[in-house]
Amino acid sequence: MRLPKLLGLPDTFDPDDRRRRQLLNIILALFIAAGFASILATFSYGDPLMEILHDRDGFRILLSSISVVVLFSLLLLLNRWERAGTLAGWLFVLSLIAITYVSDIPGELVGSGLILWTLPILAGGIVLPPHAVFVAASLVSAINLYISIAVLHESSNPYAIAIYFALAALTWLGMSIANGAIRAARMEAQKNAAILDGVADGVVVLNDADQVVLANSAALSLMGSGLNELASQGRGQQELRGRVLAFEWSDVKDVGRVAIVRDVSRQIEIERAKDAMLGVVSHEMRTPLAAITGFAEVIALRNDMATQMAERIRVNAQRLTYMVNDLLDHAQMQSGKLKIHMEPFSPASALLLVRNLLSGLAEQKSLKLKTEIDPALPDIMLGDNGRIQQILVNLMGNAVKFTDYGEVCVWFKALETEWQMVVRDTGMGIPAERLPDIFEPFRRGSDYATRRHQGAGLGLSIVRKLVTLMEGKIEVQSTVGEGSVFTVTLPLKKVNG
Incomplete structure (x- = not known):
């Protein structure tokens, strides 16, 4: 049995009792080790066993050492018995009193050896409940009175007895304070453990x-x-x-x-199920929306009234189509199925196509829609033309949607190893506290914008994911009442040859 296991005690013990018993185990182990050391020292002089037994002092030391080892070993075993309570502690204190009594001549015990009697008192405060020190002090005082009156036929030393009880009082006070602090710390630890286990x-x-x-x-x-x-x-x-x-x-x-x-296993399952459902719903909605848009265009050819009604049908169907497309793209991105297809494309053509798509809405709001391309930008580059247009539609569409007067400017810039798409507007702007959230799904720049303008709130989220897939970055600067600037930076990949 290893020493830590021998000195330790089961967790089923009362915490205070367990702590005192563990201290007693340590003290007993030290006494046992000292006893063995004394036995070994007795034989280390090389004297035969018979000579040691005939030598009064040597025999006394050997017998005392063996007695200490045997007695304290038994106490060590007794102390591990849960039902023993404080029995081992009391027997240890009584053993110390007995050892002190036989360790010197009576005259010395009530004279210069008075200090030896403090050991049982201090030991009682360590291995027994605090009030035990007064019992130990009473026993020590009674033995001192017995030695002085019955053995030496002298008057007792009242100062010694007063010192014993003063020491007992100080020990009781100190151990009571220490026990209170230990209990408070233990309760705090138990409370913290309960909180942690409840998480x-x-x-x-x-x-x-x-x-x-x-x-x-x-x-x-x-x-x-x-x-x-x-x-x-x-x-x-x-x-x-x-x-x-x-x-x-x-x-x-x-x-x-x-x-x-x-x-997060369950969350992932729910997200996958949600994305699958969005994908199915989006696909199922696209077909009837395409039919509605097509019939609206046919009706618009008949007369002016029909043209106005058909235009409303077409615009609303187109709005629903954009929302469905955003939902489908979001579902594909969440499931990791969206891919970027690199192929040669013309940035000028992509910008012109999106400008033509949004020019009608800009004219309805009397907005100037300006576009500019850096001459240093290659005419043909490698990229995903469809996704580049989707980024432009979302950024330019938001700029036109949230701008009531002024202009929307878009320009392409060429850098050394990168190129930029910059979209600036003179719209309502985005509050600073909302900027960190605008790229999250289903988030808007302001409550006012949410109430006034319809949409799923997925556009900027999709833009950021597309830009990330293209190994680029997107930045935004905005001032409420002045407008916003969105800058998309992408790697510049030229077509070989």
Whole structure:
């Protein structure tokens, strides 16, 4: 049996009793070690056993050492018995009193040896409840009175007895304060542990050496034996034991690192089901919308009244078509199915096509729609023409939609290894607190814009995802009441030859 296991006690013990018993185990182990050392020292002089037994002092030392080892070994075993309570502690204090009594001549015990009697009092305060020190002080005082009056036939020393009880009072006060602090700390730890175990997400604390020092029940359930490999896990999602787990890390000063482990398997299933449903619904809606738009164009050829009605039908059907397309693209992006197809295309032609598409809406609002292309930009480049146009439709469409007067300017710039699409408007602008959220799905720049202008709120989200797939970036600057500037920067890929 290893020493830590021998000195330790089961968790079923009362916490205060367990702590005192563990301290007693340590003290007993030290006494046993000292006893063995004394026995070895007795034989280290090389004297035969018979000579030691005939030597009064040597025999006394040997017998005392053996008695200490045997007695305290028995107390060590007794202390591990849960139902023993404080019995081992009391027997230890009584043993110290007995050892002190036989350790010196009576005259010395009530004279220069008075200090020896403080050991049982201090030991009682450590291995027994605090009030036990007064019992130990009473026993020590009674023995001192017995030695002084019955053995030495002298008057007792009242100062010694007063010192014993003063020491007992100080020990009681100190241990009571210490016990109160320990209980408060234990209750706080239990409260924190209960809070951690009540958290649905796994919480794991690692020290500076990346060793797990704390883990709640959720973390143990989610990771199991994989908990020891947590330090090698990075941020993001990873599959473990048939589950998809998301890991988030944070550094805590003087503690180490804290990992939050979340089971996102169900969320991923829901997202996939939602994306699949959006894809099916979008496909199913496209066919009737195309039919409505086609019939509206035919009706518009008949007369002026029919033309106006057909135009309204066509515009609203086109709006629904854009929303359906956005939903379908969003579903494809979420499922990872959207791909970028690189092929030669003309940036000037792409810009002209989108300008013609939006010029009618700009004219209805009396807006100037300006476009400009940097002469240094190649006439033909490599890129996904359809997705480039989709980015322009979303950015220019938003600019026209949210601008009531002024102008919308679009220009293409050539850089050394990149090129830019810049869309500037003189519209209502976006509040600064809304800027971080405008690229999130189903978000808008302002509540006013949401009420006034219809849409799914997916346009800018799709733009950012497309730009990311093209290995580019998008930036925005906006001032409320003055307008916004969106800048898309993409790698400049020329056509070979």
